[in-house]
Amino acid sequence: xxxxxxxxxxxxxxADRLAIRNLAREFVAREVLPTADALDPVAGEIPMELRxxxxxxxxxxVLIPEEYGGLGMGVSEYALIVxxxxxxxxxVASLIAxxxxxxxxxxxxxxxxxxxxxxRGEFLSAFALSxxxxxxxxxxxxxxxxxxxxxxWRITGQKMWCTFxxxxxxxxxxxxxxxxxxxxxxxGITCFLLPKERGTLPEGVTGTPVRKIGYHGWKTWxxxxxxxxxxxxxxxxxxxxxxKVAMGDLVIxxxxxxxxxxxxxxxxxxxxxxxxxxxxxxxxxxxDKQAIRFKxxxxxxxxxxxxxxxxxxxxxxxxxxxxxxxxxxxxxHATEMxxxxxxxxxxxHGGAGYTTDFAVERHWRDARLTKIFEGTSxxxxxxxxxxxxxxxx
Numbered sequence: 001x002x003x004x005x006x007x008x009x010x011x012x013x014x015a016d017r018l019a020i021r022n023l024a025r026e027f028v029a030r031e032v033l034p035t036a037d038a039l040d041p042v043a044g045e046i047p048m049e050l051r052x053x054x055x056x057x058x059x060x061x062v063l064i065p066e067e068y069g070g071l072g073m074g075v076s077e078y079a080l081i082v083x084x085x086x087x088x089x090x091x092v093a094s095l096i097a098x099x100x101x102x103x104x105x106x107x108x109x110x111x112x113x114x115x116x117x118x119x120r121g122e123f124l125s126a127f128a129l130s131x132x133x134x135x136x137x138x139x140x141x142x143x144x145x146x147x148x149x150x151x152x153w154r155i156t157g158q159k160m161w162c163t164f165x166x167x168x169x170x171x172x173x174x175x176x177x178x179x180x181x182x183x184x185x186x187x188g189i190t191c192f193l194l195p196k197e198r199g200t201l202p203e204g205v206t207g208t209p210v211r212k213i214g215y216h217g218w219k220t221w222x223x224x225x226x227x228x229x230x231x232x233x234x235x236x237x238x239x240x241x242x243x244k245v246a247m248g249d250l251v252i253x254x255x256x257x258x259x260x261x262x263x264x265x266x267x268x269x270x271x272x273x274x275x276x277x278x279x280x281x282x283x284x285x286x287x288d289k290q291a292i293r294f295k296x297x298x299x300x301x302x303x304x305x306x307x308x309x310x311x312x313x314x315x316x317x318x319x320x321x322x323x324x325x326x327x328x329x330x331x332x333h334a335t336e337m338x339x340x341x342x343x344x345x346x347x348x349h350g351g352a353g354y355t356t357d358f359a360v361e362r363h364w365r366d367a368r369l370t371k372i373f374e375g376t377s378x379x380x381x382x383x384x385x386x387x388x389x390x391x392x393x
Contacts, residue, residue: 061120131157
């Protein structure tokens with residue numbers, strides 16, 4: 001269902017972007033949706049052949065410069081692709097970030113070595129930042145790293161919510177390398193790269209999969225580091241400045257999450273329209289009932305409002321205009337919208353929506369998560385209100 005106006009098509013949706021969006025849309029219909037419909041109800045994992053097909057299309061290198069083998073596109077194109085992938089399966093839309101985000105702070109040498117592999121889908125990451133007591137309060141992390149005397153490091157501690165830890169090609173781990181400075185708690189954290197073989201955890205690392213209610217397609221892990229070795233030269237950015245590395249990609253991450261949320265909401269809308277036309281009650285399709293028609297009208301309007309805001313912010317970011325505050329706004333707006341719209345989709349499906357026989361419950365479960373990761377809705381509200389209320393003081 002395409003609600004874009006002609007005026008928007010002439011501004012944001014250029015011919016090249018339409019071609020990119022349509023390529024992703026066709027791929028989702030052909031490859032992603034059937035896979036998600038089969039595997040998500042049984043908590044199956046994204047097949048390697050699907051990952052390979054994504055790599056062949058260049059999806060892992062959308063944001064990577066052409067000089068490193070990527071497509072060299074902007075976040076505008078990235079958001080279009082992400083929305084389409086999320087319409088099929090949010091985990092697949094999340095997977096493409098593992099090849100091109102989380103590179104803030106890479107040295108020129110690291111960029112030259114790793115970015116070409118990332119663009120080909122051969123060096124995908126798992127992000128080990130959060131801990132039991134360090135979620136929204138990232139600076140509170142306690143996992144520590146100590147020099148091993150040979151130029152490397154040893155990491156000890158716990159990490160939570162590390163999705164794809166087993167399937168990734170490396171872990172990006174944040175650990176404290178200096179004592180906590182009470183006045184500057186974010187200082188003294190360092191980012192490390194731990195390359196590994198797919199299907200395994202690094203040496204010195206053990207883990208337990210989290211028993212989650214959604215975001216299927218891959219496992220999310222609680223990890224334990226027991227003197228896990230880090231080779232020399234495998235830090236990202238300066239020692240002690242890992243917090244900047246962690247925060248460096250937040251604008252893109254929030255744009256990415258907003259696009260995922262919009263894709264999920266669109267999935268609920270499209271599925272609900274199809275169901276309403278087929279489901280007959282009191283002798284007529286429920287699509288003829290005003291209550292259902294008004295629900296669908298509201299769902300479509302909310303999606304379009306979030307998408308319009310997202311596209312404006314993408315255009316600003318690609319033009320080099322400040323976008324930090326606006327990225328928080330669209331992350332907040334789109335994710336709150338997605339939970340509401342997918343819930344309406346459940347309601348339109350009635351009892352059928354509360355079964356795994358229809359994909360609308362998948363969209364609903366995954367939409368609920370978008371309000372939590374990449375900064376909760378409450379954190380976005382704090383960022384936005386702090387920016388607005390500090391002006392003029």
